[in-house]
Amino acid sequence: MTDALNVVKANTARAGADLLRIVRINEEIKRVVAVSFKINIMALNAIFLAKRAGTAALGFGVLSNELRVFSQDLRSCMESLTGLIHGCVDEVSIVLKDIRFTRLLSQTNELTTSGLVLPVLEHREAQNAEHERRLASLRNQLKRALEDAFRMVELGGVLAKSAKIEAAYGQGFAPALAQVSGEFDGIVEEIRGSLESLRRSAFFSGH
């Protein structure tokens, strides 16, 4: 097998692996979206609970409201990540098609003596480079969006921990408030875990 064909084989394997990684990232994003929806419902219940607790849970009520806003922000952040993921799927699919066409055109070039194929192959390679550049740009955008989501979850974590502290001042409602704030904290940690695993994805590191 020629070096060119070995390169094509390696590129195909890399693009195929990228596609698989994108699918996994998308599944993880779907999980985060589902969990952030759960926070929204929980925060709504927590607001009602804080209302019932009255002045003793004023701070808890404010934090619950903030957590509700956080869950909504997180969902829209995840929606933009999903948009980027779809863009990546499109580009990786194009790259896979490019690789196949380049392989076939390279073989044609090897079989043809007229030199007729060379300009077409060069044009194809220029297009391939453009598609690779677009994919790299999307990869960077996705990485940045993921960092934004991570920062948002840091804030969510602070809110959940503050809610835990506020729960202690809830007098007769303290046990119920502590349970709710503990659940908040658990869910935010779950999201953090998901985002950590996304950060580690080989789609970003390339290996």
Add this chain to the structure above:
Amino acid sequence: MKTTKTIFQDGNHKWVAIVRDPNKPGYIVDTNEYLVTHGGRGLLLDPGGAEIFPAVFSALSAEFDPSALSGIFASHQDPDICSSLALWLEFNPQMRCYVSWLWSSFIPHFGGTAETFVAIPDEGIDISLEGLSLQAVPAHFLHSSGNFHLYDKIAKILFSGDVGAALLPPSEDTLFVEDFDKHIRHAEGFHRRWMGSNEAKRRWCERVAKMEIDMLCPQHGAIYRGADVQRFINWFDELQVGIVAA
């Protein structure tokens, strides 16, 4: 690499068969491609699948300047017919693809734009190649529901797509049918299974029996010439098709 054989020539009017690649992997069905040239322009008939594009292109370019191809004729929609379309268009994006209207929105999945396709109506059309008139002959349901053959009344050649096809063992893969009775055994199973309608087959036989045909060129297997053309039409007329044991 495939080889090219000129099967008809009269001045700049030529039919070239692009056949038999000894390096083709065995898991890919063997196909024949045909190039019709006239007045310096060319029409490629059933250009083949993407995987055999290097072999077809290199063989064709040894014979003819590929940038002078003005179009592709696709007898129907199968991948072994024209999944290489996008690669041909890389060389000449202006190239047109003639195909049944039935498939003109399906074949773009292989490549091309809205401008690429010329939809052939069910009754067929005449395709002009630098003044040479080629007739798209209806062959619907043989085997595809939107299927055309291409007739050149000057060369007296009918390109018959899958009709007449035979899956030949390597020891018997001659360009022309040499022994009809021996050859037709390799065509029988194919026609019984692939051709879905006895009525469509009868109509096709009646239609082509009226044509002057010196060569009947299928997309797989060997070319029928001379008396073997009528012999094939008679054989096909008698064959019961569209039957499967299961």
